Amino acid sequence: MYHDPKLKRGLPTDRVVPQSVSGKVRRIKWGLLALCLAVYYGLPFLRWDRGPSRPDQAILFDLASVRFHLFGLEIGPREFYLVTGGLVLATLVLVLLNALAGRVWCGFFCPQTVWSDLFMLVERRVEGDRRDRLRKAAAPFSVRRGGEIALKHALWLLIALVTGGAFVLYFADAPTLLADVATGTASSTAYGMIATLTLTTYGLAGFGREKVCTYMCPWPRLQGAIWDPEALTVTYRDYRGEARMSAKKAAAARAQGIPAGDCVDCFACVAVCPIGIDIREGPSIACINCGLCVDACDTTMGKLGRERGLIDYETWTNIERERRGEPKRPARLIRPKTVALAAAVLVLAVGMPLLIAGRPEFGLGVAHERNPVAVVLSDGRIRNGYEIRIANASPSAATFRLTVEGAAPVTLAIAAEPGSEAEALTLTAAADETRKVRVSVFGRPDVNGDVRFTLTAPSGESVATVDRFLLPGS
Structure with a gap:
C-alpha cells in the first residue's frame, strides 16, 4: 500500500490513512x-x-x-x-x-x-x-x-x-x-x-x-x-493509462511519437482507497467497489483536460473488448443468471410472508395407539386409544373443545382420568405449546371404521382430522 514517503516517518507501514475525496x-x-x-x-x-x-x-x-x-x-x-x-x-x-x-x-x-x-x-x-x-x-x-x-x-x-x-x-x-x-x-x-x-x-x-x-x-x-465478468466493477483501463508518466513527460513523448498513457502516477486513487490497494495492479478480491478511486481519478483527469473514466465502473468483458480495439457494448444487467437470481429472490421475498400470513394459529394431530389396538370392555363396548397433539401457535394460552364423531355414537375420555368420559373434552394449551394428551374413545362394535376428531378454538374456528376406530383382531 502507498503512503507519501516524505510524511510517513515513524508511521506503521501497515496503517491505511485514506484521504478525503469529492465527486x-x-x-x-x-x-x-x-x-x-x-x-x-x-x-x-x-x-x-x-x-x-x-x-x-x-x-x-x-x-x-x-x-x-x-x-x-x-x-x-x-x-x-x-x-x-x-x-x-x-x-x-x-x-x-x-x-x-x-x-x-x-x-x-x-x-x-x-x-x-x-x-x-x-x-x-x-x-x-x-x-x-x-x-x-x-x-x-x-x-x-x-x-x-x-x-x-x-x-x-x-x-x-x-x-x-x-x-x-x-x-x-x-x-x-x-x-x-x-x-x-x-x-x-x-x-x-x-x-x-x-x-x-x-x-x-x-x-x-x-x-x-x-x-x-x-x-x-x-x-x-x-466473480462475474459481466458485472459492473471498479476497473482500471490499463490500455489507456499505460505507460505512466507525468503530464510534461507524456506531452514530450507524444510529440516524439512515443506512446504515453493518461495515468500520471499521482497515486490519488491509492490515497483515497479505504482498503489501501492500488486498483491499477488489476482486479483484487480486497476491493469493496466503493468507487472513491473513480472520483479521485476523474478529478485528476479533469484538471489535465483529459477524458474521465480512466478508472471507472465497467464490465471486465468491455475492458477486454476495448483492449482489442473493439467498441464496448452496454452492460448486460439483464441476462439469464441475474434473471434466475432475481426470480429466486422474488419467490422467497413474497412466499415467506404469504406462508406466515396463511398459517393457522392452532392445529390438531391424531395417532392411533398400537399396543393394544383395541380393548373389549365388560359392558361390551370397544375402547381405542389415541395420542392427541394440540398445537397452539398463538401468543397466549387457549382452551379448546375436542369432539369425535363416528358411524355410531361415541364418547371419549382422557386416558389418565377414567371418570372424564364425555361427548366432548375441554383441553388447554399454553402459548406456543404443542400439548400431547392420551385419549380413549368408546363405542359399540358398529362404530368400526373412520372417526372424525374436531378441535374447536375459542374464536369458533375449528380443524378436523380422521383416523380409524378398530375392533379387536383388526
Missing part, C-alpha cells in the same frame, strides 16, 4: 450513509397497531416469548425455520448484487463500511485530512496533539455507545427501555449488550476498518468463485 460517487455514499443510519436508529421507534394487549413496536425481537414482530408479520417458535429462509434470501440478494455490480454491498451498505466512514469523518474533522494526520503522526507528541486524540476517541465512543444503545431497542419496547437505560433501572442483560456493542463498534470501526473487510469477512474469499 459523484462520494455524494452517493454520503446520502446512503445518512439513510442507513436513519433507518438503524429510527426503526425501533416506529409503531404498529396489533390490537389490545399486543406490542405496538413495528420491529420487535421479543426473546422472552420467542416471537419476532416484523410490521404485520409475527414469527413464533414454530416458524423459526423462516430464519433459515431469511438467511438464504440474504445470501441470494448478495449474490445477485455481486452479479450486477460486484461488491457494491460492501462499498455502500455494509455496516462495517457505514460506521467506518462515520468514524473517519470524525477523524478528519478533529485531526485534519490525510497529510495532516501523517505529519502529526511523525511529529513529536504535544499537549495539543493529545487533546485531539482524546476528543477523537471520545466522539468515537459516543457514536459506539449510541449504536449499542440503539441495538437493544429492537428487543424491547423502545421508549420504555430507553427511559430505563437512562435512569439506570434497565436489566443487567441490556447494559451488557450495550457494552458489548459499544466495544465492538469502537474496535471494528475505529481500528479494524480495512482489516475486517480483507481478513475477517468471508465474502472476499468467495469472490473468486462467484
Whole structure:
C-alpha cells in the first residue's frame, strides 16, 4: 500500500490513512450513509397497531416469548425455520448484487463500511485530512496533539455507545427501555449488550476498518468463485493509462511519437482507497467497489483536460473488448443468471410472508395407539386409544373443545382420568405449546371404521382430522 514517503516517518507501514475525496460517487455514499443510519436508529421507534394487549413496536425481537414482530408479520417458535429462509434470501440478494455490480454491498451498505466512514469523518474533522494526520503522526507528541486524540476517541465512543444503545431497542419496547437505560433501572442483560456493542463498534470501526473487510469477512474469499465478468466493477483501463508518466513527460513523448498513457502516477486513487490497494495492479478480491478511486481519478483527469473514466465502473468483458480495439457494448444487467437470481429472490421475498400470513394459529394431530389396538370392555363396548397433539401457535394460552364423531355414537375420555368420559373434552394449551394428551374413545362394535376428531378454538374456528376406530383382531 502507498503512503507519501516524505510524511510517513515513524508511521506503521501497515496503517491505511485514506484521504478525503469529492465527486459523484462520494455524494452517493454520503446520502446512503445518512439513510442507513436513519433507518438503524429510527426503526425501533416506529409503531404498529396489533390490537389490545399486543406490542405496538413495528420491529420487535421479543426473546422472552420467542416471537419476532416484523410490521404485520409475527414469527413464533414454530416458524423459526423462516430464519433459515431469511438467511438464504440474504445470501441470494448478495449474490445477485455481486452479479450486477460486484461488491457494491460492501462499498455502500455494509455496516462495517457505514460506521467506518462515520468514524473517519470524525477523524478528519478533529485531526485534519490525510497529510495532516501523517505529519502529526511523525511529529513529536504535544499537549495539543493529545487533546485531539482524546476528543477523537471520545466522539468515537459516543457514536459506539449510541449504536449499542440503539441495538437493544429492537428487543424491547423502545421508549420504555430507553427511559430505563437512562435512569439506570434497565436489566443487567441490556447494559451488557450495550457494552458489548459499544466495544465492538469502537474496535471494528475505529481500528479494524480495512482489516475486517480483507481478513475477517468471508465474502472476499468467495469472490473468486462467484466473480462475474459481466458485472459492473471498479476497473482500471490499463490500455489507456499505460505507460505512466507525468503530464510534461507524456506531452514530450507524444510529440516524439512515443506512446504515453493518461495515468500520471499521482497515486490519488491509492490515497483515497479505504482498503489501501492500488486498483491499477488489476482486479483484487480486497476491493469493496466503493468507487472513491473513480472520483479521485476523474478529478485528476479533469484538471489535465483529459477524458474521465480512466478508472471507472465497467464490465471486465468491455475492458477486454476495448483492449482489442473493439467498441464496448452496454452492460448486460439483464441476462439469464441475474434473471434466475432475481426470480429466486422474488419467490422467497413474497412466499415467506404469504406462508406466515396463511398459517393457522392452532392445529390438531391424531395417532392411533398400537399396543393394544383395541380393548373389549365388560359392558361390551370397544375402547381405542389415541395420542392427541394440540398445537397452539398463538401468543397466549387457549382452551379448546375436542369432539369425535363416528358411524355410531361415541364418547371419549382422557386416558389418565377414567371418570372424564364425555361427548366432548375441554383441553388447554399454553402459548406456543404443542400439548400431547392420551385419549380413549368408546363405542359399540358398529362404530368400526373412520372417526372424525374436531378441535374447536375459542374464536369458533375449528380443524378436523380422521383416523380409524378398530375392533379387536383388526
